[in-house]
Amino acid sequence: MPLDTAWPEGTVHQVPYWVFQRAEVLAREQETIFRGACWHYLCLEAEVPNAGDYRTTQLGELPVVVARDAEGVVHAFENRCAHRGALIALEDGGNTKDFTCVYHAWRYDMAGNLKGVAFRNGIAGKGGMPKDFKLEDNCPRKLRVAMFCGLVFGTLSDATPELETYLGPEITTRIRRVLNGRTPEVLGRFTQALPNNWKLYTENVRDSYHASLLHLFFTTFEVNRLTQKGGLIVSESGGNHVSWSAIEEGAASTEYAQQQIRSDSDYRLADPSLLHGFQEFGDSCTLQILSVFPTFVLQQIQNCIAVRQVVPRAVDRTDLHWTYLGFAEDTPEQRIMRLKQCNLVGAAGFVSMEDGCVGGFVQRGSAGAADQQAVLRMGGHDALSSDTRATEASVRGFWKAWRAATGL
Amino acid sequence: MQLEIHAFQAAYARCLDDEKLEAWPDFFLADAVYRVTTVDNHRRGLQAGLIWANSQAMLRDRISALREANIYERHAYRHILGLPLVEQDGAGATRAETPFMVARIMRDGTTDLFATGRYLDVFARDEAGALKLRERVVVCDSSRIDTLLAIPL
Numbered sequence: 001m002p003l004d005t006a007w008p009e010g011t012v013h014q015v016p017y018w019v020f021q022r023a024e025v026l027a028r029e030q031e032t033i034f035r036g037a038c039w040h041y042l043c044l045e046a047e048v049p050n051a052g053d054y055r056t057t058q059l060g061e062l063p064v065v066v067a068r069d070a071e072g073v074v075h076a077f078e079n080r081c082a083h084r085g086a087l088i089a090l091e092d093g094g095n096t097k098d099f100t101c102v103y104h105a106w107r108y109d110m111a112g113n114l115k116g117v118a119f120r121n122g123i124a125g126k127g128g129m130p131k132d133f134k135l136e137d138n139c140p141r142k143l144r145v146a147m148f149c150g151l152v153f154g155t156l157s158d159a160t161p162e163l164e165t166y167l168g169p170e171i172t173t174r175i176r177r178v179l180n181g182r183t184p185e186v187l188g189r190f191t192q193a194l195p196n197n198w199k200l201y202t203e204n205v206r207d208s209y210h211a212s213l214l215h216l217f218f219t220t221f222e223v224n225r226l227t228q229k230g231g232l233i234v235s236e237s238g239g240n241h242v243s244w245s246a247i248e249e250g251a252a253s254t255e256y257a258q259q260q261i262r263s264d265s266d267y268r269l270a271d272p273s274l275l276h277g278f279q280e281f282g283d284s285c286t287l288q289i290l291s292v293f294p295t296f297v298l299q300q301i302q303n304c305i306a307v308r309q310v311v312p313r314a315v316d317r318t319d320l321h322w323t324y325l326g327f328a329e330d331t332p333e334q335r336i337m338r339l340k341q342c343n344l345v346g347a348a349g350f351v352s353m354e355d356g357c358v359g360g361f362v363q364r365g366s367a368g369a370a371d372q373q374a375v376l377r378m379g380g381h382d383a384l385s386s387d388t389r390a391t392e393a394s395v396r397g398f399w400k401a402w403r404a405a406t407g408l
Numbered sequence: 409m410q411l412e413i414h415a416f417q418a419a420y421a422r423c424l425d426d427e428k429l430e431a432w433p434d435f436f437l438a439d440a441v442y443r444v445t446t447v448d449n450h451r452r453g454l455q456a457g458l459i460w461a462n463s464q465a466m467l468r469d470r471i472s473a474l475r476e477a478n479i480y481e482r483h484a485y486r487h488i489l490g491l492p493l494v495e496q497d498g499a500g501a502t503r504a505e506t507p508f509m510v511a512r513i514m515r516d517g518t519t520d521l522f523a524t525g526r527y528l529d530v531f532a533r534d535e536a537g538a539l540k541l542r543e544r545v546v547v548c549d550s551s552r553i554d555t556l557l558a559i560p561l
Contacts, residue, residue, distance in 0.1 A: 092448075186454060187454060187455055187456035188445065188449045188454045188455065188456025188457065189448065189449065189454070189551070190446065190449075190456075190458055190551065190553065191551050191552045191553070192552075192553055192555070192556070193552050193553065193554045193555065194555065195554075195555055214479060215477075216476070216477035216478070216479075217473055217477045217478065269465075269469045269472075270465035270466075270468045270469050270472070271463050271465035271466045271468075271469055273463075274466070274469075319552075324456040335455075336462075338456075339455055339456055339457070339460045340460060340462075340466075342456050342457065342460055343459060343460055343461070343466075346458055347458055347553040347555075347556050347557045348444065348458040348459050348553075348556065348557035348558070350473050350477070350478065353478050353479075353480060353556045353557075353558060354478065354479045354480070354556075356555045356556035357479070357480055357481060357555055357556055358479075360555065
């Protein structure tokens with residue numbers, strides 16, 4: 001269906017609000033992004049450690065099963081029975097020797113291959129499947145699967161480049177920084193239901209400009225200020241990014257006071273132990289927010305490590321799945337610190353609570369403004385890496401990748 | 409004891425619903441544990457919480473952050489509590505399990521069922537003999553939280 005779109009080609013410093021509002025845009029995204037040539041985070045390898053383990057997840061609207069077979073190979077396939085389209089797996093995860101659709105008992109192995117059809121030969125010589133029916137011709141679609149540092153990604157498209165190429169060297173280096181050489185353990189899983197289009201969240205994640213302005217908690221305790229040492233990396237595709245900041249001793253700044261920004265106060269904690277993290281990465285970087293186009297986020301805020309997965313549910317509704325991580329190598333004290341610092345993030349997070357509502361403010365604020373445009377001119381017009389976070393370059397990068405993928 | 413716990417729970421709910429948030433930490437001992445989690449995490453023994461505190465001072469910080477730092481749309485809760493099931497465990501501690509439903513009323517009047525779940529409590533007395541929470545684990549039935557969790561449950 002042709003879309004009535006007014007958006008000058010190549011422009012990423014202005015974004016029309018119709019992209020967050022139209023059902024036909026979401027339909028195009030499902031086809032060209034979620035079922036298109038992109039890698040999508042599926043789960044952690046640590047969530048399917050043993051033969052027979054599985055998890056269910058979503059590629060946008062497409063339901064997916066991730067399963068480990070007896071040889072240890074991780075597979076992913078559409079969670080759709082090849083017979084009549086019912087879900088094959090109904091739980092979030094578990095351990096099984098095979099999958100049997102509840103509707104007519106068609107049975108699949110851990111790779112999504114059809115292994116059995118109930119009453120295939122009929123009953124008492126009557127009925128049954130025709131002679132030319134072949135099990136191997138009837139399977140749910142299988143995804144290509146690739147793993148990196150214990151993260152499992154999948155794609156339906158043969159055109160998606162190899163995962164490490166897709167991520168790019170800057171991104172792989174910084175995923176390794178957080179995850180490599182350790183054994184992740186899930187500390188908890190929570191879902192935050194966001195009252196907005198999914199892209200308002202993926203923009204927010206890449207928006208290094210807002211962090212210290214909207215999130216006062218960060219700024220006050222100097223966990224994060226734009227005047228701290230930090231920077232922004234945008235991948236060549238535009239779609240992947242890293243925003244980081246580091247402690248610089250004695251770098252007092254009067255710039256916030258001069259701007260009379262709300263982010264300057266004398267608010268102090270009664271129990272500051274939350275902020276007394278441990279050295280984990282051999283560097284002074286206290287914050288690293290990393291995104292992979294379209295919907296994956298790996299977050300390090302001090303010692304709080306989490307992966308986030310964005311799943312659109314409707315034009316104006318999005319599920320944000322948080323998985324909090326520790327590592328098998330953690331000491332008991334380190335584990336307590338991670339649990340404590342989980343207070344910073346998630347639906348009740350001191351730092352990220354606002355991200356749950358601010359997308360809804362945009363969705364509602366721009367409701368009658370489909371033909372108006374958001375302004376993304378902080379730091380220029382391009383989508384390049386920079387040594388300042390007072391820029392919207394990685395948000396523009398998201399739109400560069402989005403426009404390339406959707407053709408809009 | 410049973411009646412005292414009934415009165416305690418009623419006072420706790422009124423404190424939050426009347427937005428007397430500064431008084432909320434006083435329901436806890438100084439070294440109390442307060443966690444908000446979900447049935448799914450609880451059943452699997454996963455320790456992380458939406459809120460995770462192991463001191464009353466951390467609860468005070470929650471409230472000062474809500475007052476001074478965090479941004480959210482104005483709203484209020486209405487807690488409806490079920491009857492506490494009170495038991496003495498083998499170690500002599502008083503435990504209670506209390507079901508709750510919480511409606512959230514937004515500034516525009518929208519009223520939603522925000523959360524259902526149960527409080528898993530361990531009660532103790534402070535030095536003055538007053539009944540306090542040594543531990544409260546708030547186990548929400550759903551794994552989903554709508555928009556954000558600002559005011560505690």
